[in-house]
Amino acid sequence: MIFWQHILNKLKDNQKIYVLTVIENHGSSPGRKGFKMLVAQDGFIFGSIGGGVMEFSLVEEAQRLLTEEKSPTFIKKQIHKGNIKDGSGMICSGEQTVAFHCLDNKHISVVRDILNCLKNGEKRTLRLTPNSFDLSHKILENRFDYQITSTTNWFFEEHIGSKETLYIVGGGHVGVAVSELFIKLGFYVVxxxxxxxxxxxxxxxxxxxxxxxxxEKINNYITKGNTSYVAIMTNKYTDDKLVLSKLLKNDYKFLGVLGSKAKLKTMWEVLLKEGFTQEELNTIYAPIGISIKSETVEEIAVSIAAQIIQIKNYGK
Structure with a gap:
């Protein structure tokens, strides 16, 4: 979100800026699809499209173009295989294509809409073409969609807004640390x-x-489905058990409970007596997080984040 806020600030200051976006990558390219960088007229730079000598040369090009009366939109392909045509000077054996879009104060409304999407968890699509930098109501199945036919015939679409929502049940110290980390990871956090x-x-x-x-009414507040992740970490055993019993039969991408193995063993025994099956209990991630001998709330948050990222990216 801070990236787009920097852009908005520069545009409101009547500056022209370039937004550099990686729209295609192959192999061991240092930049990945969606990586972005801001280059402003006053010399301010924010973000990254991969770093190194490759990034430095593209920033220099953007800075030069900002001094000209007309600052074009174009794409530039780089091949990271040493000193060859279109080569970046890097040797990581990959390729990437970067789109250059010059924005000015006419784009303020678009950037504001992007910020509102990110703030409110709305789902929209950012569409880049040789002639546009726009936000639409289209919903993408995947995070990115693109096609490059030529340097003058191409498009790149990117999902804007959090596709995944993390529901944290329990607003204590661990909940704060988990919230902070997952916001940085691009989740919508409730x-x-x-x-x-x-x-x-x-x-x-x-x-x-x-x-x-x-x-008792937790069911009414959590959306079922493959983009919902639930982390239960209330301040007492009875509330953990109550919340889990309300959610256990629902379909979520992730359902986990924070607690000691002894506490969870007791909870499992009670839930089995109440009619839940062992198969249902086996779907719960408990104790939540990967085992890294966490001792602080920040370390607990890292262990939870690592587990959820693994599930998000690789599936259950």
């Missing part, structure tokens, strides 16, 4: 608690949404 006037919930400035609810 935090629930059943305690009013909870300091850690009030002071959680990272989450997109915070709600004080009755856990």
């Amino acid at each position: 935090v629930f608690d059943n305690r009013k006037n909870l300091n850690t919930l009030k002071n959680n400035t990272f989450a997109n949404k915070k709600m004080v609810i009755n856990y």
Whole structure:
């Protein structure tokens, strides 16, 4: 989000800027599809399209073009195989194509719309072509879609807004650390608690949404489906069990519970007596997070993030 906020600030300051976007990559290219960089008239640079000598040369080109009366939109292919035609000087044996779009104050509304999408968790599509830098209501099946027929006939589309939502049930210290990390990872983060006037919930400035609810009605607040991830970490065993019993039969990409193995063993025994099956319990990630002997709330957050990223990228 900070990338687009920097762009908005420069445009509101009546500066021209270049946005450099990697729209295609192959092999061991240092840049990946969607990597972006901002180059402003005043010399301000933010973001990255892969780093190194390749990035430096493209930034220099953008800075030069910003001094000219007309700053064109174009794409540039780079081959990272040493000193060859279109070569970047790098030896990582990959290729990438970078789109150059010059924006000015006429693009303020588009950038504001992008920021609103990111803030509110809306799903939109950023479409780049030789003649446009626009936001549409189209929903992509995947994060990116693109086609390059020639240097003058191409498009690149990117999902804007969080496709994945992390629901954190429990607004304590661990919830704050998890919120902070997952916002950086591009998730839309919602935090629930059943305690009013909870300091850690009030002071959680990272989450997109915070709600004080009755856990008996937790089902009403969490969307089922393959883009929903649920992390249960309330402040007591009875609330963990209550929330889990309400959600266990629902379909989520991830459902995990924070707690010791002894606590979870007791919870499993009770849930089995209440009619839940072992097969259903086997779908729960508990204790939540990968085993890295976490000792601080930040380390717990890292272990949870590593587990969820693995599931998101590789599937269950």
